[in-house]
Amino acid sequence: MYELSLIALITPLVGGLLAGLIGSKVNKSFTHWITTLGIFISFSISCWILVEVFLNPSLFLNQNIYEWMSIAGFNFKAGILIDHLTVSMMAVVTFISLMVHIYSIGYMHDDPGYHRFFCYISLFTFAMLLLVMSNNLLQLFFGWEGVGLMSYLLIGFWYKKESAIQANFKAFIVNRVGDMGLLLGIAVIFSIIGSLDYQTIFNSSTELVKAKISITNGYSVSAITLACLLLFFGAMGKSAQMPLHVWLPDSMEGPTPISALIHAATMVTAGVYMVARMSPLFELSSVALSVVLIVGATTALCAGLLGIVMCDIKRIIAYSTISQLGYMMVAAGVSAYSASVFHLMTHAFFKSLLFLAAGSVIIALHHEQDIRKMGGLKQYMPITYLAALIGSLSLIGFPGFAGFFSKDALIEAVAHSSTVGSEFAYYCVLIGVFVTALYTFRFLFMVFHGQTRFKGGEQIKESSWVILIPLILLSIPSILIAWPTFGVLVFGDFFSDSIRQISSYELFGFEYQSPLSFLIHSFSGPVIYLSVIGIFAAWVGYIKKPELPYKISNQFTTIHRVLVNKFYFDHFYENVIAKNTAKLGSAFWKFGDIKIIDDFLVNGTAIRIQKLSTITKKMQTGYIYHYALMMVIGLSLLLAWVIIKS
């Protein structure tokens, strides 16, 4: 299994490199075949391991590949950890990646950067696998940075577009802020335990609890809390939690398959994955858990509210992604990691489905992304519509769909939790359910129902089969995936070898029997009704009485303005933080760099040495008597020193 998992890890890398290095010299079909084949091999192996794991639950692999370096007694190794969490993540990542590869063959068909694109997404898959298959924090960090880099490159994929460049810059900088936290968190752990290996860290986590780290004189915090908070700060950057969420909506400047793969299904969930992976540590710090909970709940609600006022089809889904990531964090905050990871997986399916459906619409309308210029597309694109409908129903948690099980389970856990802040979180997620239904169906109604608001309707036709096949393939798990897996993954002890979590009864407050009983049980709660009300509200606002939303927004101008301006986060960052940082930087640059380093140290030294050189050069006059004199002076000095000395 070790060799197989190594192959699963390496094939995307090989495919990506081949596509990038020689792809443009061969042809397009070579590029997409080689990369898709690489991902397919990786996907097959992941599935095989997953099946093995289901058949033989004790399967576990933790093996170092090689020692990377050894400094001052500390060994840094590259290794593979295969447990149930890893296997599930591998299967999800490779499946979505495979779908996106196939989809991109159609979507990117006429793009001049075809080879570059496939190279990047394959390399991204490699980095993501490296991240989830790692058995130590250092390798996780490499994978983390690798996916970040690929995300940066892909957001700015159309590098001639000004806004794309700004967006990838923004993503990169905001992620740096988060990564700083992650790195510091890793450093805290390393400084106390002296190892980055997961197993070693978890085995000696009591040392972290005992250790104190002093911030200032007389004030110190527990190392475990500090480490967890810093790690979570890293997760906030990558998983777009408020207030570090600002980069994700802008990242929609990249090609749509990228939004589906990276900015919905896989990379942005890395933060959630990391929190789940580090659950043995988070469980030891109630402060950190509360922070996770509150940040997640706030994000879940606020991002959903923003989704209601957006008009760009991809941005709506982007805010929805942020909101759903918030849900995952909420679940982690109340220690329901299994629910969190399960929501991560169902979300990966239905959200990439939604994105790819949106991409299909965008391609059909020749890169039109404003939903106000769409409408009535149902009759032109029936399959895309069906896919979007399935994705939407799953997203809002319509009973029976995959999203329903995962979201309902985590809300149950919040309701039953006693973590500090769980009441606040409970109301947030409940309102969030209504909001989710509202913005999702607003999107669905405005795009596919009602009057057509675009020109040249006769030419609109359904997308080609390469685009539709992934939609169909993703629709299936978006509906059905929860039925066979829900019980095992969330309520069973499937993740018990990687996630530390109390028993499901204590966590959810009721005895789980079957998916059907869970479905029936949920009718006694408010969640289903809230989402139905949400759908109804959307129907009233966008089908029945389309003038109603304008009236409402005119009535509540302040709230509307706050929402349209995205809570002024971007204004704050740009006008306060960015501007002042730039001022500070320019002050340093003008004084420190130009005056001290450039003028005085660098150029100054060079000029002085140059002058000295010209002076000393005059020593060499070319006259032989000068030379002889020099020798004699040299000899005299030596002798003089000898004589004086004795």
Next chain:
Amino acid sequence: MINIIKPIIPELTLAAGICLMVLVNSFIRTPHRSTSQILAVLTLVIATATAVPLFNHDVEILFNGQFIIDPLAIGLKISAYVAVLLVVLSTTINEKINQSEILLIELFATLGISIICSAANLLTIYLGLETLALSLYGLVAANKNSIESTEAAMKFFILGVIASAIFLYGISLIYGIYGTLNINLLNVMIVNNTLELKIAVGFILCGIAFKFGAIPFHSWVPDTYQGASTPVALFISTAPKIAAFALLYRLLIDAFISISETWVVMIYALGMISLIIGNLIAISQNNFKRLLGYSAIGHIGFIFLGIATGTKDGLESSLFYLLIYVLMTMVAFMVIEVLSSKHREVKLLKDFKDLNSSHPWLSLIMLFSMCSMIGIPPFAGFYAKWSVLSSLVEANMVYTAIIAILMTVVAAFYYLRVIWFIYFEKTNQEIGQPESTILQKAVVSFTGIAILLIGLYPKPILDFCRQIISSNLLLD
């Protein structure tokens, strides 16, 4: 009989080769270049081959204490032979100067080097020194039609004679004090550090410094490098430095080790001045050969600093540095030798403009050499600098090490400038197809790649140096 001859077979081979070449040159009116070259190469190969088995030979003193066989002598001889062999192989045919004459005189010089390496008596040392020096004067003057060359030879000769006189005066003082010229006897006899002795050492040291070209006894170096034809400059910059190291070692370590506190300071002062001023002047040079002359002075500074530690480590690293320096300089000169044609000599820095587009391989070799001289890993020069610096630090001379590093930074400027000209400057002037032979190109490539290979795996050369130095029982 054979046992007496065996240790001196290398020298005998050289002498025989020289005689043969003289005969060939006088009987064949227009000697074909390759005849002389083949003879010279054969002589050197046999000399090397006979010297190698002697490396592990027991220490032996021959001819009434005139001649010594020890790892130092044999090791340096082998190094010198190999260096001369490479020089001879890379020498081009050039109608302006008589090539066979140059090869002949180079063999004479090699014999002188050989004698210096094995000398156990101050008189033998002087004999070898003069054999070498006279050959070098001849070599520099070989380009009879060039005013520059003649001027350089004249300067070199006069200054050389002065240095020789100073050195000889030092020897006579020693003889006056102790009544012997035998190095081993001197080593035993020198107990007290008297003023006369110190003065004598001062005089002798001046002679040694002149051979190395340390400041202020350096004036001949840039002029000679610039004035001499490239093959001659190539020779002068390499093999005689090995002889100078032997000279220094025989005198300062073998004879005057007990008064090391006196000469260590002198060597340190000379090394420091050479390091700083050599590198500073090199910055404002436009002639590449002259630049190499000043860079050589800077490198000598490094070698002297290593010796000035007075430790075994320091000497080892200095010897290592010397061998690597010889290799690097050789490559630099070889490249310009290969590039130069009958009509045109590449000597100014601007002649290198855009060399990369016409001669990418030679440019790369030059890049190796320059990077190695700066001390960029993984080239050999890095380990050379590193070993000297680490022995300095171990000898508690941290500030010296810092100054040495700073001067390396200064040096990096002018080496990088060469690279800049080769790779980044554009020109419409064609360098033209050089008339070099495949053999020359092969030798250049071999030497250039050797810099990289030694850098990647320096252990054999380091071990070689260690074996040479550690054989000396006088060092603790």
